[in-house]
Amino acid sequence: MRKIIHIDMDCYFAAVEMRDFPELRGKPIAVGGRSDRRGVISTCNYEAREYGVRSAMASAYALRLCPDLILVPGRMAVYKSVSQQIQSIFRQYTDLIEPLSLDEAYLDVTDCQFSQGSATLMAAEIRDKIFVETGLTASAGVAPVKFLAKIASDLNKPNGQYVILPQMIPEFVKTLSLNKIPGVGKVTAQKLADLGLHTCGDVQGFPDAILLAKFGKFGASLLERAQGIDARGIYPHRERKSVGVETTLAKDIVTLSQCQSVMESLIPELSKRVQRSAKDRKISKQVVKLKFNDFKQTTIEHRSDEISLTLFYILLEQALERRHDRGIRLIGISVGLNHEDNNQKRITELKKAQLDLGF
Known part of the structure; x- marks a missing residue:
């Protein structure tokens, strides 16, 4: 555990x-x-x-x-600097750290011997050290699995912590609202509610086949979460999945030519970010995002192995078909990154090392 x-x-x-x-x-x-x-x-x-x-x-x-x-x-710049201070405190306890953003992270302390091996005491110590060194408060959740630890960290905010022991999991998840589970947004929550599903306990008593037929891969994940199961480990080196840039406009725009002009101004910054943060990775798709003046948004994507302004234009036109007389307040463009490239690079390096050693 x-x-x-x-x-x-x-x-x-x-x-x-x-x-x-x-x-x-x-x-x-x-x-x-x-x-x-x-x-x-x-x-x-x-x-x-x-x-x-x-x-x-x-x-x-x-x-x-x-x-x-x-x-x-x-x-x-200040927020990043303080975040580095906080990360250094985490590293005093474990190298298995998965940052989610500047202000939150998962820590796997299973094999850590500090505080008599108690994750509860370690969480309290970490929060105390953060306050002493930065003057800021943090909340913590402790659990045997990731998604429950994340939920627990929100239960005693601010400046508190909540512990879910292994034996508490069955009772805890039984009454847990489905909208507390990461990945269940408003739309999905409503679809589940339409089926009479509001808590994990409801899911436990619902036919698996129907849930899988309606939600596919997500349905399978939901069945596990409803039982308190989460086999995901801690990933210290998460691969970036995409790179993008967007801009909120000073005034709404409505025409294709206006949108194209804004998009053209974003291309140089997108190229710069790809070169800086993903220069050894190939892209797998291009994405255009529009947010309308009612704050609803839409995205259109297509497979691609290079940044093409022409393809961005095509995706933009398709996205504009969903405008329905609404003004556009935000335009964003991004590229998805092919995560297989780094794996192939490691395989190539390994083969080369084997050849060098005479294998």
């Missing part, structure tokens, strides 16, 4: 700002873009959340919910 800790910093970007600028403490603040430039909230503190402000919300709408909201521009 593994011992997994999920560490999640509390309102991370906003917490860093309140630490560095004490005058912001106790006031509703959000890190994000300016409302007059169609900015979006990156994160907000708990005072702002009491007004209904949330991440990914338009800054202008957030200000309508909370007129006293203080918008703070992001300082990504």
